[in-house]
Amino acid sequence: MPLQIITSVEEMQNYSSVLRAKGKTIGFVPTMGYLHEGHAALIRHSCLEADITIVSVFVNPTQFGPNEDFSRYPRDFERDCHVAEEAGAAIMYAPTVEEMYPNGYSSMVLAGKESQVFDGVSRPGHFNGVVTVVAKLFNAVKPHIAVFGQKDYQQTLVIKRLVKDLDFDIRIIIAPTERELNGLARSSRNVYLSEHDRENASLIYKALTAAVDARQQGEKNAHSLQAIMQKILMTIPHVHIEYAQAVHADTLMETLDFSDDNSIVFLVAIRLGTTRLIDNFVWHP
């Protein structure tokens, strides 16, 4: 079945209502487009779990700060359709900014407590923009399940909080991060990087695995774990390290020393020139 493109909220709602009335389960993969192997993996994951997979492509202006890369965010809708179809999606939902935020639009969803740290600090308003657009997409697509990538770890907690707090009847699935051969997490923003940058950015992966290895070998002091990451990240030329931290995986709360049964997330955000890169590893006891 060829990929069907839907651009209006109402058409999307009607389409999903018909699918549900037929007893079909709907899987949903929301994206900002410029799809790569990471998105394809999310789509394939959705296809395994649901009868019909809907992919959205919407570069959401309200989750970008005034000095961020909204206008230059990479876009290639034709290729996105190919990638989505190849991976098994049935529907591409691609509303315009005017369709999503028409004249008079003035409501907002405020993200919960997991949004108050890390990227919530460095990108003020970002998570409110995310949960608002995700709530809108959920109401238009009406999925049974929605698949998000673990690469945006804090976002996965923020989305789970949204779903729990606002009683969305949607199961959230977190799919593992896809990586390039050198370990760099796949991201649409990697296109901003030179060949050389990409090689240097792979040190993020090395920093994360080194910290995980240390924890595996018994290191439980947060500062020591963080120092291991810092030391490696600092070898990246011209790097600006935004954060490199080890915190509780379920709450993002800081601690001095982890106990044996704590799950830990290692979170990194750096800037290389004007490109911001994030990555993470979760360690379970």
Next chain:
Amino acid sequence: MPLQIITSVEEMQNYSSVLRAKGKTIGFVPTMGYLHEGHAALIRHSCLEADITIVSVFVNPTQFGPNEDFSRYPRDFERDCHVAEEAGAAIMYAPTVEEMYPNGYSSMVLAGKESQVFDGVSRPGHFNGVVTVVAKLFNAVKPHIAVFGQKDYQQTLVIKRLVKDLDFDIRIIIAPTERELNGLARSSRNVYLSEHDRENASLIYKALTAAVDARQQGEKNAHSLQAIMQKILMTIPHVHIEYAQAVHADTLMETLDFSDDNSIVFLVAIRLGTTRLIDNFVWHP
């Protein structure tokens, strides 16, 4: 079929999913309980429009201010069940505060621009509490239609804004205000009033009808229309008039002189002792 009582979010979601899978349409009447003839009329309206009507009873703490009447708001769940069943409801959804706002709850929906005036000023945070709980109830009940009373006129605009902005696929129906014989709008809060207060409060109705009559006879100046209401309301002993205004019916925007084709809403809020009463009339050209 006897009224079925559901108290958990998950059970409500599952119940509604089953109804929808059977092809049933769901009508929804959200209330804060202490049901009266006004609520019964909303329920009957819903029964006309949908196969199954679900009534919720939840006194939502987040829409009350610190000095408002949350703790003393009248409650009588048993009678509510009788009224709902009599009027034709099939399900009573009555979650506890802990079920709605469990530990860790921290998200919020911010109401749109229609919430910025009138009760949004006199009751700060009220409409954010309303739209948040309504969003949660919508996601739990999953209705096709939802019926609200015109008595809370500003709330009807705020709810319509919520539905439009967040893309809820729900049709909002506004049902006319039910009144006591003397014209007083039915409200759960009328129970706070003495016999004598109730008689005095009927002057709200007289103020509104006088203003509508004046408009009908050609008066288009907002101040003149307001003065007509003020003059009558001021005859209520010990009254505190919060507002008595004539504004554009669709936006709540003020104007000096209405034009021939403007729809007007006449809005009144007064306090009698510690009891706050609101009412309104809409005039269409």
